[in-house]
Amino acid sequence: MDNVEISQAVIKRLPRYYRYLGELADEGVMRISSRELSELMHVTASQIRQDLNHFGGFGQQGYGYNVRNLYDEIGKILGLDKSHKLVVIGAGHLGQALSNYVNFERRGFHILGIFDKNPDLVGMKIRDVTVSPMDQLESFIRGNDIDIAVLTIPKTSAVDVAKILVDCNIRAIWNFAHVDLAVPDSVIVENVHLSESLMTLSYNLSRR
Amino acid sequence: MDNVEISQAVIKRLPRYYRYLGELADEGVMRISSRELSELMHVTASQIRQDLNHFGGFGQQGYGYNVRNLYDEIGKILGLDKSHKLVVIGAGHLGQALSNYVNFERRGFHILGIFDKNPDLVGMKIRDVTVSPMDQLESFIRGNDIDIAVLTIPKTSAVDVAKILVDCNIRAIWNFAHVDLAVPDSVIVENVHLSESLMTLSYNLSRR
Numbered sequence: 001m002d003n004v005e006i007s008q009a010v011i012k013r014l015p016r017y018y019r020y021l022g023e024l025a026d027e028g029v030m031r032i033s034s035r036e037l038s039e040l041m042h043v044t045a046s047q048i049r050q051d052l053n054h055f056g057g058f059g060q061q062g063y064g065y066n067v068r069n070l071y072d073e074i075g076k077i078l079g080l081d082k083s084h085k086l087v088v089i090g091a092g093h094l095g096q097a098l099s100n101y102v103n104f105e106r107r108g109f110h111i112l113g114i115f116d117k118n119p120d121l122v123g124m125k126i127r128d129v130t131v132s133p134m135d136q137l138e139s140f141i142r143g144n145d146i147d148i149a150v151l152t153i154p155k156t157s158a159v160d161v162a163k164i165l166v167d168c169n170i171r172a173i174w175n176f177a178h179v180d181l182a183v184p185d186s187v188i189v190e191n192v193h194l195s196e197s198l199m200t201l202s203y204n205l206s207r208r
Numbered sequence: 209m210d211n212v213e214i215s216q217a218v219i220k221r222l223p224r225y226y227r228y229l230g231e232l233a234d235e236g237v238m239r240i241s242s243r244e245l246s247e248l249m250h251v252t253a254s255q256i257r258q259d260l261n262h263f264g265g266f267g268q269q270g271y272g273y274n275v276r277n278l279y280d281e282i283g284k285i286l287g288l289d290k291s292h293k294l295v296v297i298g299a300g301h302l303g304q305a306l307s308n309y310v311n312f313e314r315r316g317f318h319i320l321g322i323f324d325k326n327p328d329l330v331g332m333k334i335r336d337v338t339v340s341p342m343d344q345l346e347s348f349i350r351g352n353d354i355d356i357a358v359l360t361i362p363k364t365s366a367v368d369v370a371k372i373l374v375d376c377n378i379r380a381i382w383n384f385a386h387v388d389l390a391v392p393d394s395v396i397v398e399n400v401h402l403s404e405s406l407m408t409l410s411y412n413l414s415r416r
Contacts (some may be wrong), residue, residue: 012409015404019386022342031278078407080415095310097301103386103403109410147413171412174406178227180250188416193400196223197310198382199286201398202317202343203219205380206287206356208396 006054013051014074016041021071033064082110085145089161090152091116091124094176098150099126109148113140117157137161141168148172155179185186209239214262222258222282224249229279241272266301270327291316293353297369299324299332299339306358307334317356321348325365345369356380363387 004148020041024032038045052070068129075081088095092113098104101113110179117134125129125156143157149165151158153172158177165173165187172188175181178196181189224313227250242260246253250267276391288365288400294312296303306312307319316357322334325342332339341350348354359366360382373381373395380396383389388396 011408012404014411015401015407018407019404077411077414079410082410082414084410084413093301093305098298098402100301102403104406107292107403107407107410109354109406115416116297118250162254173410173415180224188409188412190405190412192400192405193223193283194306194309196220196227197398197400198312198315198317199223199226199288200219201247201356201380201382201396202287202292202315203222203285204396204398205292208379208394 003006003070010051010054013043014078017048017051017076018071018074018080021067021074024067025071028041029067031064031066033201044177059152061125080107083110084110084147086148086150087113087137087141087146088150089115089134090135090176091118091121091126092152095150096126098152101127112146113137114142115140134161138164138168139172146170148174150174150176152176216273218259218262221251222286225256226279226286226288228280229275232275232281237275239272239274239379243275257304271298288315291318292355294319294358295321295323295343295345295349295354296325296358296360297342298358298384299326299329299334300360303358304334307337319358320352320354321345324349331336342369346372346376349373349378354378356382358382358384360384 008105021038034045036050038048041048051065052065072106074118086109088099088111092124093101095114095116104111111129114129114131115134116122116131117136119133121131122133136203141149146168147170148170153161155177158175158179158181162173162181162183166183173181173183175189175191176194178193180191209344213369216308229246242253242256242362246256249256260273270320292316296307296319298305303322303324307322319337322337323342323345324330324339329339330341347358355378357380359369359379361369363385366383366387366389370381374391378395380398381389381391383399384402386401386403388399389393391397
């Protein structure tokens with residue numbers, strides 16, 4: 001399983017399976033057929049079988065999927081059985097929104113530090129983390145073995161901060177800045193470009 | 209051009225072209241070849257030519273693309289030459305972050321109303337908009353000819369609010385709630401599922 005190269009399209013669909021299965025498990029549903037799951041998720045049953053077959057296929061003929069089991073397995077595939085240490089860079093509204101989102105913590109994403117260059121925000125407490133000044137970022141990342149940096153700063157600063165992050169051997173950047181970061185291939189970048197999402201909406205609206 | 213069905217994959221790439229061309233125009237660059245654009249954007253030149261050919265192809269042999277022209281044309285394709293009226297539902301940190309983002313305004317997305325059910329947030333001013341209580345949402349949407357609703361509320365409330373929005377003939381929902389909204393096909397839904405993005409990052413990290 002570890003050697004299989006899975007397409008990003010399949011990977012992008014896994015969190016959605018994970019969400020539905022989690023909700024089913026919470027509702028006490030023990031097992032589900034690919035047909036039932038397909039109706040719930042508005043995806044074809046064959047798509048579901050194909051997607052899940054990439055990971056060994058957890059269904060049993062005539063039984064369907066064990067909901068809790070499949071949920072846990074997909075969680076493992078997504079790396080959610082491990083815990084991660086994060087810093088949030090940018091304590092503005094978006095940084096605060098992400099830092100306050102308790103579900104990330106539940107999934108093993110622990111925000112250990114929040115940084116901002118604005119002295120008015122330094123010292124502010126968000127949940128149990130105090131916002132620190134930017135000049136402490138580097139030593140904090142190195143000293144606390146931080147995996148993931150969340151960038152919620154404007155694109156001009158993001159480029160410079162990304163260089164610092166690379167120097168500190170950060171493993172991944174969750175980038176909300178509206179810029180493509182130039183980092184070595186060894187650093188994972190996951191972009192959330194909100195204005196691009198809004199433009200896609202606008203495109204679809206203009207076609208109606 | 210209006211009759212051409214363009215794949216969502218191409219559409220998803222257009223905002224990125226738009227961003228790069230906007231930056232080039234700001235820097236005073238007048239024209240660019242597909243090769244130069246390809247090096248800048250780390251996409252193949254043939255991909256660029258193919259993508260832009262969907263829209264009639266604005267390049268001229270031996271000249272390349274007129275930056276400003278191509279920028280404006282892509283803007284039109286994305287519907288950015290029209291203006292849109294928005295409401296933001298949920299005045300928490302994420303709602304505040306989006307409401308404060310001036311670039312949306314520049315692109316023609318005008319936030320006319322912000323709503324929240326929390327009485328502590330009602331009355332708060334975000335830029336020049338005052339947060340209103342939820343019971344005013346329906347009449348506000350109808351009275352102000354609102355196109356787009358931005359949902360930054362928890363998933364349990366989002367499902368109910370979406371029903372109200374559909375009743376008010378909303379044209380599009382920019383959905384940040386972690387749920388798939390069941391709305392008629394006539395209503396465009398653009399989802400931003402932040403936790404799914406973080407899980408994709410986590411997956412890629414766990415494969416390293």
